[in-house]
Amino acid sequence: MLKFLINRFGQSIILLLIVTVITFFLINLAPGGPSSTMRMDASPEERQAMVEKLGLDQPVIVRYASWLKGAFSGDLGTSFTSNEPVVQRIAERLPYTIELTIFTIIISIIIGIPIGILSAIKRGSVPDHIINFFSVVGLSVPAFWLGLMLILLFSINLGWLPSSGVGARGVDFNLWGWISHLIMPVLILTTTILPNIVRFTRSSMLEVISQNYIRTIRAKGAKESIVIYIHALRNALIPIITIIGVLIPRLLSGAVITEAIFGWTGIGTLILEAARGRDYPLVMGITIVITIVVILCNLIVDIVYSRVDPRVKNV
Amino acid sequence: MNASTNINIKKKDVFKKRSGKNILLQRLSRNKIAYVSLCFLILVHILVFIGPLVWKVSPTGLQDAGALANWSLQHPMGTDDLGRDVFSRMLYGGRITLIVGLAAMLFALLIGTIIGACAGFFRGYVETVLMRFTEAMMAIPNFFFVLVALTVLGTSPIMVVIVIALSGWMEIARVVYGETLKWKEYEFVEAANASGATSIRILTKYIIPQIIPSIIVSGTLTIAAAILTESAISYLGMGIQPPTPTWGNMLQDSQQYIWTAPILGVLPGAAITIVVLAYNFLGDGLRDALDPRFVKK
Numbered sequence: 377m378l379k380f381l382i383n384r385f386g387q388s389i390i391l392l393l394i395v396t397v398i399t400f401f402l403i404n405l406a407p408g409g410p411s412s413t414m415r416m417d418a419s420p421e422e423r424q425a426m427v428e429k430l431g432l433d434q435p436v437i438v439r440y441a442s443w444l445k446g447a448f449s450g451d452l453g454t455s456f457t458s459n460e461p462v463v464q465r466i467a468e469r470l471p472y473t474i475e476l477t478i479f480t481i482i483i484s485i486i487i488g489i490p491i492g493i494l495s496a497i498k499r500g501s502v503p504d505h506i507i508n509f510f511s512v513v514g515l516s517v518p519a520f521w522l523g524l525m526l527i528l529l530f531s532i533n534l535g536w537l538p539s540s541g542v543g544a545r546g547v548d549f550n551l552w553g554w555i556s557h558l559i560m561p562v563l564i565l566t567t568t569i570l571p572n573i574v575r576f577t578r579s580s581m582l583e584v585i586s587q588n589y590i591r592t593i594r595a596k597g598a599k600e601s602i603v604i605y606i607h608a609l610r611n612a613l614i615p616i617i618t619i620i621g622v623l624i625p626r627l628l629s630g631a632v633i634t635e636a637i638f639g640w641t642g643i644g645t646l647i648l649e650a651a652r653g654r655d656y657p658l659v660m661g662i663t664i665v666i667t668i669v670v671i672l673c674n675l676i677v678d679i680v681y682s683r684v685d686p687r688v689k690n691v
Numbered sequence: 692m693n694a695s696t697n698i699n700i701k702k703k704d705v706f707k708k709r710s711g712k713n714i715l716l717q718r719l720s721r722n723k724i725a726y727v728s729l730c731f732l733i734l735v736h737i738l739v740f741i742g743p744l745v746w747k748v749s750p751t752g753l754q755d756a757g758a759l760a761n762w763s764l765q766h767p768m769g770t771d772d773l774g775r776d777v778f779s780r781m782l783y784g785g786r787i788t789l790i791v792g793l794a795a796m797l798f799a800l801l802i803g804t805i806i807g808a809c810a811g812f813f814r815g816y817v818e819t820v821l822m823r824f825t826e827a828m829m830a831i832p833n834f835f836f837v838l839v840a841l842t843v844l845g846t847s848p849i850m851v852v853i854v855i856a857l858s859g860w861m862e863i864a865r866v867v868y869g870e871t872l873k874w875k876e877y878e879f880v881e882a883a884n885a886s887g888a889t890s891i892r893i894l895t896k897y898i899i900p901q902i903i904p905s906i907i908v909s910g911t912l913t914i915a916a917a918i919l920t921e922s923a924i925s926y927l928g929m930g931i932q933p934p935t936p937t938w939g940n941m942l943q944d945s946q947q948y949i950w951t952a953p954i955l956g957v958l959p960g961a962a963i964t965i966v967v968l969a970y971n972f973l974g975d976g977l978r979d980a981l982d983p984r985f986v987k988k
Contacts, residue, residue, distance in 0.1 A: 402840060512971045516968035517964050518923060518964065628834075632834045633923055647835060651842040659838070666831075667831050
């Protein structure tokens with residue numbers, strides 16, 4: 377077990393290093409660099425001063441090394457646009473995104489797994505076809521468009537839900553205000569991952585049902601409900617843990633759009649602001665932090681999976 | 692004599708029907724929804740590519756009908772907030788959206804196939820480096836990568852295509868990698884190797900042709916994803932810039948008028964949804980049709 381943990385942890389670190397290399401060198405491809413974002417009337421001396429202040433006159437490798445050294449001590453640089461530390465700006469916004477994604481995951485699992493099971497045990501029936509159809513529809517609808525349509529319906533026509541914002545926090549906090557702001561963003565984000573959960577549950581369930589031991593149980597005369605819920609379900613649910621790891625990047629991508637539609641002040645709106653303002657350290661910092669989140673989630677999923685399923689313990 | 696020619700003719704028919712393309716079409720036509728999607732997509736592409744030759748109203752020129760005009764014979768879908776013909780914008784916008792989707796797909800296929808095939812074929816450190824790189828790219832949430840890349844590389848149509856392709860080749864690479872590992876163990880590859888064929892020749896003449904069905908399926912699904920990504924970044928204002936219309940940036944324009952002219956938001960969104968839906972159904976249908984296990988049923 378310890379060997380497995382060390383091995384996985386080492387792999388995650390290597391993965392993270394590769395990600396930093398990709399993003400760092402991508403950002404340094406920028407023609408003109410950050411100084412090109414200064415106002416047009418900036419004098420060449422001012423530009424030169426900025427270049428020197430930011431250390432842009434050094435080779436890329438040197439800058440990467442110093443950035444990496446800072447990153448290991450928790451310093452991701454300073455935002456160009458607000459002059460605050462990147463880490464601080466991310467820390468302000470990240471909790472909102474985590475809040476949104478956690479609710480989305482819980483709701484997607486509560487809805488998605490039963491639907492997937494239903495689809496699998498009624499394979500080939502009308503409900504199965506309907507579920508399959510709507511899974512593909514869910515994958516195809518642009519989230520932002522669906523969001524607009526929801527705003528049109530619930531905020532403009534019916535006036536039930538607020539169209540943007542995160543609701544009052546701190547002293548003014550009230551439960552309905554909080555929930556009403558959450559409903560539409562969570563709904564939109566759910567549609568981006570629900571189809572995957574349904575499809576994955578369905579195929580996992582189908583695979584278990586087709587196995588010999590299920591046939592044996594049936595041959596022994598067990599009731600169908602016992603076969604499905606007692607014997608098949610437990611084994612079918614194990615692989616579903618792994619899809620959560622796969623869905624985290626998808627979920628975070630979806631969060632960018634969802635947050636943009638509903639003015640949710642999370643990490644998604646932050647990277648949009650950073651991208652529009654060409655705030656390179658911030659863009660880079662967000663990407664790294666988000667990737668750390670993804671890699672950590674995958675690491676946890678792997679460990680949980682190896683604990684739950686005795687067959688993969690020795691991998 | 693007569694009987695034997697009859698048999699011959701029948702045999703010919705059988706062989707004809709059993710050729711790869713025919714089997715594919717036959718199986719695809721059994722899957723109604725995939726078949727309808729294919730026909731619909733052909734229709735949309737004809738409409739979008741030939742339509743502007745017939746419908747000569749400019750997509751960027753201002754019309755006499757004024758802004759936000761209702762539908763009429765001159766403007767079947769009305770005019771938008773600046774008084775431009777919406778029908779013409781839908782056609783031109785669709786053309787650009789679909790071209791971006793197709794081009795990004797082709798580029799992503801190229802990258803994915805090369806990386807996947809090389810990793811699977813050469814093994815050793817090539818495999819380690821390429822697959823680790825692929826994994827790292829998969830760990831970066833797609834949209835964050837796209838935003839970083841667009842910030843750096845700019846938002847010209849070609850850059851948009853390249854960035855979408857760069858963010859979407861990993862799944863293809865993994866599929867091709869897995870298939871390459873499988874096919875390179877076959878005897879015909881071993882035979883080619885024994886007869887002195889170079890690695891490149893074995894890859895391009897022996898292995899990749901076997902993978903083409905999987906590549907087609909991935910490609911179809913990649914177009915769907917690419918169109919969605921393009922429209923999302925256009926909506927966020929980071930994609931192809933106005934006045935060039937795309938279905939995505941038409942939606943961006945329309946958001947301010949959602950109170951007064953909701954149709955401006957409904958049309959491009961519905962177009963994106965239906966086209967992406969059709970590509971997804973087609974991809975799923977092709978996957979079933981090309982799956983050897985399907986024969987048993």
